[in-house]
Amino acid sequence: MDIETLKHMVDYGVIGLLVFMSFIAVWFFIERVIFYRKINIRNYKNKKQLDVALTKHLTIIGTIASNSPYIGLLGTVLAIMLTFMTMGSGDIDAANIMSSLALALKATAVGLVVAIISMV
Template sequence: MNIELLKHLVDYGVILLLVFMSFLSVWFFIERVFFFKSINISIYKNKRNLEIALTKHLSIIGTIASNSPYIGLLGTVLAIMLTFMTMSSGDIEATKIMASLALALKATAIGLVVAIISQMFYNILARYAEVIESRYDEITEI
């Protein structure tokens, strides 16, 4: 198989996975925000059921936040390995190598962006959930 084709498969495969993960993160964030805005806490019989409803999909966002840097780093490592393979085949043109290494780092950068955004989403939603649970506690004390 051609090394250039393999580079593109690794590069775009990892980036496509990270874009998909960011789409999931945004989707679940929007879904949770709408859920939190429309929730009627008085219909929940106990706090545990409320907590389960509030934290639905939060673990997915948290998992995306914690794993997307690793996926980006994996893409970078694979792309650098392929660059070294290209170098070992005798194709040692400095500009080509530097361009390949720079492109390899974009996977890590995209992974970090996805992680930062997903972590912000997670923190915002976790805080909303805490506030709603506090309101539930106030209602049940009365």
């Protein structure tokens, strides 16, 4: 497998996973907003049932918020490793090195965006 194919697999795999995580976080956020608008506290027999209903799916959103920066960082590390592999093969110039390193950072940026969206 050549390096360009690996770069595309890392790029689309990590960013695709982060976009999917963002979709899930937004989905549960919308579900929670709809639930909170329609909630009737009198329907719950005790405080524990109400607490369970109020905090349902918040763990998923919190998990996405805490793990997405790490997934983005993993994508950046893998992309930088592939850049070093390309540099080691000797067929890359300084402009391509800088371009590859700049593109490697986009995985971290997307991971941070997903985390920020999930925290709001």
